[in-house]
Amino acid sequence: MKKWQQRIGSWLSEHLELPSDVVLELPRITTIGQLHAYIENHRGLLLFSENELRLNMEYGYLKITGKNFVLKMMLPEEILLEGTIKEIVFIEE
Amino acid sequence: MKQTQGVFFTGYVTIKVTGHHPELFFDLCARNGITVWNIRKVDNATCTGNVKLAHIRNIRALRRKTIYKLSFVNKKGLPFLTKMVMFRRPLVIGLILSMLFVFFLSNVVWDVKIKGVPLDIEKKITTQLQSYGIKPGAFKFNIGSPGDIQQKLLDDIPELLWVGVSEKGTTYHLEGVEKTTVEEKEKKGPRNLVATKEGEIVKMFVSKGQPIVKVHDVVHKGDLLVSGELGKSKEEEEDESKEQTAKELVAAEGEIIAKTWYETEVIIPLEANYEVLTGENKKKYYLGFGDFLLPVWGFFDHEFDQVYKESSQKNFHFLKWELPISFVKHNIQEKEFVNVERTNDEAKAEAIKQSTKDLQEKLGHEAEITFEKVLHETIDNGKVKLTLYFTVLEDIAKPQPLSQGD
Numbered sequence: 379m380k381k382w383q384q385r386i387g388s389w390l391s392e393h394l395e396l397p398s399d400v401v402l403e404l405p406r407i408t409t410i411g412q413l414h415a416y417i418e419n420h421r422g423l424l425l426f427s428e429n430e431l432r433l434n435m436e437y438g439y440l441k442i443t444g445k446n447f448v449l450k451m452m453l454p455e456e457i458l459l460e461g462t463i464k465e466i467v468f469i470e471e
Numbered sequence: 472m473k474q475t476q477g478v479f480f481t482g483y484v485t486i487k488v489t490g491h492h493p494e495l496f497f498d499l500c501a502r503n504g505i506t507v508w509n510i511r512k513v514d515n516a517t518c519t520g521n522v523k524l525a526h527i528r529n530i531r532a533l534r535r536k537t538i539y540k541l542s543f544v545n546k547k548g549l550p551f552l553t554k555m556v557m558f559r560r561p562l563v564i565g566l567i568l569s570m571l572f573v574f575f576l577s578n579v580v581w582d583v584k585i586k587g588v589p590l591d592i593e594k595k596i597t598t599q600l601q602s603y604g605i606k607p608g609a610f611k612f613n614i615g616s617p618g619d620i621q622q623k624l625l626d627d628i629p630e631l632l633w634v635g636v637s638e639k640g641t642t643y644h645l646e647g648v649e650k651t652t653v654e655e656k657e658k659k660g661p662r663n664l665v666a667t668k669e670g671e672i673v674k675m676f677v678s679k680g681q682p683i684v685k686v687h688d689v690v691h692k693g694d695l696l697v698s699g700e701l702g703k704s705k706e707e708e709e710d711e712s713k714e715q716t717a718k719e720l721v722a723a724e725g726e727i728i729a730k731t732w733y734e735t736e737v738i739i740p741l742e743a744n745y746e747v748l749t750g751e752n753k754k755k756y757y758l759g760f761g762d763f764l765l766p767v768w769g770f771f772d773h774e775f776d777q778v779y780k781e782s783s784q785k786n787f788h789f790l791k792w793e794l795p796i797s798f799v800k801h802n803i804q805e806k807e808f809v810n811v812e813r814t815n816d817e818a819k820a821e822a823i824k825q826s827t828k829d830l831q832e833k834l835g836h837e838a839e840i841t842f843e844k845v846l847h848e849t850i851d852n853g854k855v856k857l858t859l860y861f862t863v864l865e866d867i868a869k870p871q872p873l874s875q876g877d
Binding site: 422423425426427428447448449450451452453454 | 474475492494495497498500501502504506507508509510511512515518520
């Protein structure tokens with residue numbers, strides 16, 4: 379069922395030029411160098427520490443590692459992370 | 472960042488959450504619509520973050536469902552600040568009182584400085600100023616503008632030629648110029664007195680010089696009245712010139728009062744409208760904030776049909792700055808329209824009165840004016856046109872320097 383929906387979604391975003399993050403319910407990550415990461419459309423926080431942030435996504439989860447992490451802002455589906463970002467890893471289940 | 476804008480004014484609290492995976496509590500908050508910012512993980516089991524003061528109640532409700540321990544670390548923002556300030560009430564009251572005190576002192580006249588006039592006039596100015604209420608210790612907003620003071624001083628002290636009033640902070644600086652009646656030069660050159668206009672001589676007072684004309688003589692403009700050459704008549708002159716005695720020249724001085732004649736034309740309407748103030752008035756006082764006027768005294772509206780309104784505005788000062796707050800005084804005076812219908816005779820009397828006044832103004836207050844008769848009279852379009860005839864007794868002498876011919 380989910381696969382089918384996803385397929386329609388990617389078709390929509392490809393042919394109708396709809397923004398894929400909205401259609402496919404994927405997180406949109408905006409980073410400013412290593413300083414900030416702005417993550418929208420996540421599905422909840424799993425873990426947060428000075429060196430690591432883990433966010434739940436629709437499919438799998440997102441892992442950001444680095445140093446001196448501070449969550450500058452936390453809204454229902456948005457997170458602004460500050461610190462020195464080393465890597466952003468998508469982990470599929 | 473919009474969410475955390477203005478949090479200083481609404482107040483915010485730094486909370487500390489202790490427990491297993493404390494960041495999850497913040498996640499829970501966020502999912503319940505509570506904005507959290509500046510989340511830091513202090514150690515494995517503690518986490519701090521800021522929340523709005525208004526959300527504290529919701530957070531408490533949320534916490535009850537969890538096993539986390541919550542403590543408030545820091546309280547910031549205006550609500551806490553005011554609370555703290557209220558706690559130190561005497562300090563605040565003292566601060567306000569001192570501000571009021573400075574404000575009060577900024578609106579008081581501290582000094583009046585007068586420059587450029589001799590001591591006696593300075594004294595006069597001081598007493599006059601005191602009668603206007605301008606003296607050290609007086610409130611400034613009761614005092615008119617410097618321009619008004621200037622005008623009033625000039626009206627009330629005839630010795631003053633000019634006075635400049637300027638207001639510098641709490642001090643009034645006055646600079647005056649005394650009217651020095653310019654004394655005619657002590658050593659006047661030899662001169663004659665001649666007639667300025669046609670007339671019949673009525674009286675003569677000659678203090679220096681030799682009169683040429685006699686009482687009841689009719690003279691024309693430019694005629695010699697008093698000669699500055701002494702000691703000779705025409706017959707003598709011939710003899711004396713032979714004898715080579717130097718003629719003595721003096722500055723002729725004197726008053727020659729002559730009867731002169733004037734014809735004036737006046738037009739007076741039979742019907743006239745004018746306004747008079749009845750004397751009934753109402754004073755209103757306001758505090759003005761920009762264009763807005765807050766009534767302070769005199770709340771009720773006047774019941775006058777026709778009014779003449781005078782208003783004055785005086786800005787408050789704080790130290791050297793002018794505040795946008797002002798003290799506004801309105802004086803509302805009742806006026807009445809008066810409609811006068813004159814009869815022919817009344818119009819004539821009015822015309823005579825008016826032209827006498829005009830003439831007096833033209834000739835100076837020493838001239839003695841007597842009305843003789845109406846020469847011509849027509850009524851046209853509700854107006855009376857009169858040609859009037861006056862005789863005037865006035866001084867017609869005018870000095871004319873004698874050329875010495877050397």
